[in-house]
Amino acid sequence: xxxxxxxxxxxxxxxxxxxxxxxxxxxxxxxxxxxxxxxxxxxxxxxxxxxxxxxxxxxxxxxxxxxxxxxxxxxxxxxxxxxxxxxxxxxxxxxxxxxxxxxxxxxxxxxxxxxxxxxxxxxxxxxxxxxxxxxxxxxxxxxxxxxxxxxxxxxxxxxxxxxxxxxxx
Numbered sequence: 558x559x560x561x562x563x564x565x566x567x568x569x570x571x572x573x574x575x576x577x578x579x580x581x582x583x584x585x586x587x588x589x590x591x592x593x594x595x596x597x598x599x600x601x602x603x604x605x606x607x608x609x610x611x612x613x614x615x616x617x618x619x620x621x622x623x624x625x626x627x628x629x630x631x632x633x634x635x636x637x638x639x640x641x642x643x644x645x646x647x648x649x650x651x652x653x654x655x656x657x658x659x660x661x662x663x664x665x666x667x668x669x670x671x672x673x674x675x676x677x678x679x680x681x682x683x684x685x686x687x688x689x690x691x692x693x694x695x696x697x698x699x700x701x702x703x704x705x706x707x708x709x710x711x712x713x714x715x716x717x718x719x720x721x722x723x724x725x726x
Contacts, residue, residue, distance in 0.1 A: 567610050574598060574617050581621075582628040588635055595639045600654070603661045615665040622667055637673045644681035647688045652681055 577594065580586055586594075602614055620626045624633045634641075643655035655677070662669065 567606055567613065570601060570606065571613055571617065574602075574614065574621070578617055578621050584629075586629060588631065588638075591629070591631065591635070592639045592642065596643070596658075599639075599658045599661065603657050608664070611661065611665050615667070618662065618665065618667050622662070622669075633670055633673055634676075637669060637677070641673070641677050641680060644677050645684055647684055649685070649688075652685070655681075 577586070577598070602611070602618075606614065622636060624631060624636050627636065629636075640655050640658060643651050643658075646652070659669070659674075659677075
């Protein structure tokens with residue numbers, strides 16, 4: 558991308574985000590709309606804004622994501638629910654995406670209250686554990702459903718997945 562186009566893209570994104578923020582006091586942005594649009598905005602900022610230009614988004618994002626400064630009246634939990642939802646999904650690529658958003662926000666000094674961070678990570682760990690347990694159970698079931706005698710051994714080296722080995726008597 559040429560430098561001019563990139564500068565225009567960053568300016569356009571900043572302007573669009575500012576316009577979104579201007580709608581908040583008029584109660585046009587409901588919680589549902591917030592949860593729908595914010596992942597798109599954060600993803601575009603994370604993917605399309607060069608690191609040396611991220612600082613240009615600090616002011617507007619600080620206002621938008623600070624429950625005390627944001628005129629929406631959303632509490633802290635509702636403000637960051639769009640990220641928390643990502644951690645409740647079982648797809649680890651979605652977790653990685655949400656971690657990328659948190660990294661981007663922290664790079665521009667957006668302060669996310671620790672209780673929200675802890676909630677996000679707790680949900681991520683629970684979801685990951687549940688996914689791992691479901692995968693183990695699925696593998697065990699496959700082993701138990703075979704016609705031949707199988708030996709299922711836990712393998713810590715392979716992310717605690719079960720491996721089936723054929724043992725012939």
